[in-house]
Amino acid sequence: MHLIKFIALILISLSYTKSCCFPNEVEVTAMGYGLIAQGKTNYQRQIQLYYDADEEKIAIVGTNGIGQMVRIISDYSAKKRYVITNGTCNVTDLKEPFQKSCVPPSAVFMGSTVLGNTYDNMKVDNYRLNISQGPVSIESAFMIAPMKGGDCTMVGLVAFGKDQNGYQFSETSIYMNFSFEITDKSVFQPPKQCKEPENSGTLLFEVLGGFRRYGF
Ligand SMILES: *[C@@H]1O[C@H](CO)[C@@H](O)[C@H](O)[C@H]1NC(C)=O
Ligand SMILES: *[C@@H]1O[C@H](CO)[C@@H](O)[C@H](O)[C@H]1NC(C)=O
Ligand SMILES: *[C@@H]1O[C@H](CO)[C@@H](O)[C@H](O)[C@H]1NC(C)=O
Numbered sequence: 001m002h003l004i005k006f007i008a009l010i011l012i013s014l015s016y017t018k019s020c021c022f023p024n025e026v027e028v029t030a031m032g033y034g035l036i037a038q039g040k041t042n043y044q045r046q047i048q049l050y051y052d053a054d055e056e057k058i059a060i061v062g063t064n065g066i067g068q069m070v071r072i073i074s075d076y077s078a079k080k081r082y083v084i085t086n087g088t089c090n091v092t093d094l095k096e097p098f099q100k101s102c103v104p105p106s107a108v109f110m111g112s113t114v115l116g117n118t119y120d121n122m123k124v125d126n127y128r129l130n131i132s133q134g135p136v137s138i139e140s141a142f143m144i145a146p147m148k149g150g151d152c153t154m155v156g157l158v159a160f161g162k163d164q165n166g167y168q169f170s171e172t173s174i175y176m177n178f179s180f181e182i183t184d185k186s187v188f189q190p191p192k193q194c195k196e197p198e199n200s201g202t203l204l205f206e207v208l209g210g211f212r213r214y215g216f
């Protein structure tokens, strides 16, 4: 379950709005530090996120709770999601349409602050946002760095989530090493073992899909 929650928070893909959005092509490293109340488990994760709004594809590469490499490819143009875990591939249909990753209109602007130490300062905009998706509600605070031209990127995110059954988690994530060109687009190509359709594990994907709407 760790990976699901992790990705849920990292991937705030928020519905399209006139407010600022990610540039159309982004590759970024995200570090997440989380705590799951049940079992008092804490975790630390590094993922690589690839986002291509023109091709409507998103890929996430990271490790799951037991140290296996996981790559999740969401190909909205082909309406397929591929989850490749240690060479095993699960393919499911992707029902929801692609949405650009943006700051949603429901986010509350909390003011700007300056990060740094006068040598290379960066002005960031702070927001708060409460979202709920299915049984899970998430309170979050995040920082956005504006870019010339009107786009923006995520700097960091703190989130606290819970459901009606008392499941609780929190996560802090930091986004770094942005690049606005994906040098190796093969990350979006599912390996050949993904060819055979296998629609098992639907529940997992429904959960993931549900979270994705709100996750960067
Ligand atoms: C990955 O898959 C290989 C071959 O299927 C298996 O031998 C190995 O134990 C798996 N590794 C993990 C970490 O599950
Ligand atoms: C989010 O929910 C919390 C707890 O209900 C509340 O204190 C806070 O004001 C809400 N924030 C926003 C931005 O709606
Ligand atoms: C981020 O970029 C720096 C400078 O290129 C590099 O040294 C560092 O390893 C990168 N960090 C990650 C987590 O990729």
Ligand SMILES: *[C@@H]1O[C@H](CO)[C@@H](O)[C@H](O)[C@H]1NC(C)=O
Pocket: 083, 084, 085, 089, 090, 200, 201, 204
């Ligand atoms: C893929 O589906 C199988 C069969 O339902 C399941 O055991 C496995 O955990 C799934 N793999 C992933 C990565 O979800």
